[in-house]
Amino acid sequence: MNEKNKYCVCESCEFRDIVFAYLDDSTIQELCNNKEEHSFRKGEIINHEGEKITDFKYLKSGLVKLFRRTSTGEEQVITITRPFEFVSNMSIFSEERYRYSVSAVEDSVVCVVKLDFIKDLFMKNGSFAMGLLTKISKINDKIISQTLDIRQRNLIGRVAFVLLYFTNEIYNTRIFDLPVLRKEIADYIGMSTANVIRTLSDFKREGIIKVFGKTIEIVDINKLEILSKRG
Amino acid sequence: MNEKNKYCVCESCEFRDIVFAYLDDSTIQELCNNKEEHSFRKGEIINHEGEKITDFKYLKSGLVKLFRRTSTGEEQVITITRPFEFVSNMSIFSEERYRYSVSAVEDSVVCVVKLDFIKDLFMKNGSFAMGLLTKISKINDKIISQTLDIRQRNLIGRVAFVLLYFTNEIYNTRIFDLPVLRKEIADYIGMSTANVIRTLSDFKREGIIKVFGKTIEIVDINKLEILSKRG
DNA sequence: CGCGGCTTTGATGTTCATCAAGTAAAGTGG
DNA sequence: CCACTTTACTTGATGAACATCAAAGCCGCG
Numbered sequence: 060m061n062e063k064n065k066y067c068v069c070e071s072c073e074f075r076d077i078v079f080a081y082l083d084d085s086t087i088q089e090l091c092n093n094k095e096e097h098s099f100r101k102g103e104i105i106n107h108e109g110e111k112i113t114d115f116k117y118l119k120s121g122l123v124k125l126f127r128r129t130s131t132g133e134e135q136v137i138t139i140t141r142p143f144e145f146v147s148n149m150s151i152f153s154e155e156r157y158r159y160s161v162s163a164v165e166d167s168v169v170c171v172v173k174l175d176f177i178k179d180l181f182m183k184n185g186s187f188a189m190g191l192l193t194k195i196s197k198i199n200d201k202i203i204s205q206t207l208d209i210r211q212r213n214l215i216g217r218v219a220f221v222l223l224y225f226t227n228e229i230y231n232t233r234i235f236d237l238p239v240l241r242k243e244i245a246d247y248i249g250m251s252t253a254n255v256i257r258t259l260s261d262f263k264r265e266g267i268i269k270v271f272g273k274t275i276e277i278v279d280i281n282k283l284e285i286l287s288k289r290g
Numbered sequence: 291m292n293e294k295n296k297y298c299v300c301e302s303c304e305f306r307d308i309v310f311a312y313l314d315d316s317t318i319q320e321l322c323n324n325k326e327e328h329s330f331r332k333g334e335i336i337n338h339e340g341e342k343i344t345d346f347k348y349l350k351s352g353l354v355k356l357f358r359r360t361s362t363g364e365e366q367v368i369t370i371t372r373p374f375e376f377v378s379n380m381s382i383f384s385e386e387r388y389r390y391s392v393s394a395v396e397d398s399v400v401c402v403v404k405l406d407f408i409k410d411l412f413m414k415n416g417s418f419a420m421g422l423l424t425k426i427s428k429i430n431d432k433i434i435s436q437t438l439d440i441r442q443r444n445l446i447g448r449v450a451f452v453l454l455y456f457t458n459e460i461y462n463t464r465i466f467d468l469p470v471l472r473k474e475i476a477d478y479i480g481m482s483t484a485n486v487i488r489t490l491s492d493f494k495r496e497g498i499i500k501v502f503g504k505t506i507e508i509v510d511i512n513k514l515e516i517l518s519k520r521g
Numbered sequence: 522c523g524c525g526g527c528t529t530t531g532a533t534g535t536t537c538a539t540c541a542a543g544t545a546a547a548g549t550g551g
Numbered sequence: 552c553c554a555c556t557t558t559a560c561t562t563g564a565t566g567a568a569c570a571t572c573a574a575a576g577c578c579g580c581g
Binding site for chain 4: 256260
Binding site: 129185203 | 358360361364366368381382383384385389409412413414416417419420422423424426427428430431433434435437438441442480519
C-alpha cells in the first residue's frame with residue numbers, strides 16, 4: 060500500500076468499475092482530489108428542478124427518488140433508484156439546468172465532481188467516454204422501460220410491480236422497510252393514494268404480504284408475480 | 291467544387307450539423323463511403339425488437355414510430371418521431387439487441403453506417419463523442435418528458451396533446467394528414483381506440499378541429515392548448 | 522361490387538378517483 | 552413524559568372516467 064491510499068478512497072470504490080474503469084491510477088487520484096462527498100438526510104433535496112447544472116454527481120450510498128412537479132402542483136415520481144446510478148443522470152450533457160428534482164428517500168451520500176472535470180476526461184479518453192455513454196444509456200433505458208412496464212398494468216399489477224421492485228431490485232430481501240410514503244408510491248405508479256393503500260390491504264388480507272407500519276414482508280412472491288403480470 | 295462531391299452528399303447533409311459537425315471533410319468522406327441509404331415504405335419495419343444491433347441508423351426523411359409489444363400482444367407506442375432523431379437511438383450503446391421496434395409510419399429513408407465505424411470515431415474524436423452523447427441524451431430526455439406529459443393528463447388532455455404534437459412538432463402546419471391509425475394514437479397515449487375517436491368527434495362537434503378522414507385541420511389551437519393543460 | 526379493415530356511435534359495466542370520516546403514528550412544546 | 556398537533560394511514564360510500572362490447576357505416580382495393 061502506498062501513501063496515496065490514505066488520502067484517496069476512490070481507487071477502491073465500487074463505482075470505479077462502473078464508469079471509471081478506464082482511468083489510470085494517477086487520473087483516479089486527480090479525480091479523488093477534485094471530488095467532494097456530500098451527505099443528505101432522508102427527505103433532503105439533492106438537485107432542484109431548474110437549478111443550473113455545474114456538477115457531475117453520483118450516489119455512493121442511500122436511496123433517492125427522481126421526480127418533477129406538474130403545473131397543478133402534484134408530484135410525478137420518475138424513478139426510485141439505488142447507488143451507482145447517477146443522481147444528476149438525465150440532463151447533465153443535454154441541458155443547462157436540471158429538468159427534474161432528486162431527493163434522498165434514505166440517508167444518502169453523494170459524490171460530487173465538477174462537471175468540467177468529467178467533460179475534460181470525456182474529451183481526452185475515448186474508453187472513458189464510451190463507458191460513460193454506455194452507462195448513461197443504460198440508465199435512460201431502464202427508466203423508459205420501467206415507465207412502460209408500469210403503464211401497461213392496472214392498479215393491482217402496478218402495486219405488485221413496485222413491491223417486486225423493492226424486494227428484488229432495491230433491497231434483495233423479502234422483508235424490508237418501505238422508504239417512501241404510500242403517497243409517493245401512488246405518485247410513482249400514477250394511481251391515487253387511497254387505492255394504493257386499499258390494494259396493499261387486499262394483498263394483506265389474501266396473505267400475499269404482511270404489513271407492520273412501514274415494514275413489509277413478502278410472503279407469497281409467486282402470487283405477487285402472477286398479479287404483476289395478469290393484473 | 292471538387293470531384294468528391296459528386297459521390298458524396300453527406301458533406302452538405304443537414305444531419306452533419308447535428309452530430310457530424312466535428313468531423314473534417316476527409317472523415318465525412320469516409321463516413322459517406324461507409325454509409326448506405328435504405329428506403330422503407332409506410333408500414334415497413336426498420337428495426338425489430340430483439341434483433342442484433344450492428345448498425346448506427348438515423349432517419350433522413352419520413353416519419354417513424356418506436357414501439358414494443360407487451361406480453362399480452364398489445365402495442366405500446368413509445369414515440370413518433372421526425373428526421374434526424376436516431377432511429378436506432380435507444381440501445382445502440384447500452385444493449386446488444388434492440389429493446390424496441392421501429393417502423394415507418396410514412397415512407398422513410400434511413401442512413402445506415404456500421405456501428406463499429408461510429409464507435410471508432412467516438413473513441414478517437416472527443417468532440418464528436420461529446421456531440422453524440424449530447425444528442426442521445428436529448429433524445430432520451432425528450433422521450434421521458436413526453437411520457438410524463440402524457441401521463442399527467444386525462445383522456446381529453448392527451449388527445450389534445452397529440453394533436454398539438456402533430457401540428458407543432460411534426461408538421462408545422464394547421465392542416466395535415468394523420469400518418470397513423472386511431473388505434474396507434476390510442477396505443478401512444480394509453481387509452482382505448484373507441485375513446486380516442488369519441489374525443490376527436492367531441493372536438494369536431496365543438497368546432498376545435500375539422501376531420502376529413504385522415505386529414506385533420508386545427509381550427510381553434512388556443513382552445514386545444516387550454517384542453518391540453520386543463521384536461 | 523363485395524370483402525376486410527378501419528372508423529364511428531351507443532349502451533353497459535368496470536376501474537379508479539374523490540370525498541369524508543375516523544384511526545394510528547409521529548413529532549412538538551410545556 | 553404527557554397533552555397536543557400534525558401528518559400519515561385506512562376504510563367506506565359515491566360518482567366520474569374510461570374500457571369493453573356490439574352493431575353499423577365507411578372506404579379502399581382486388
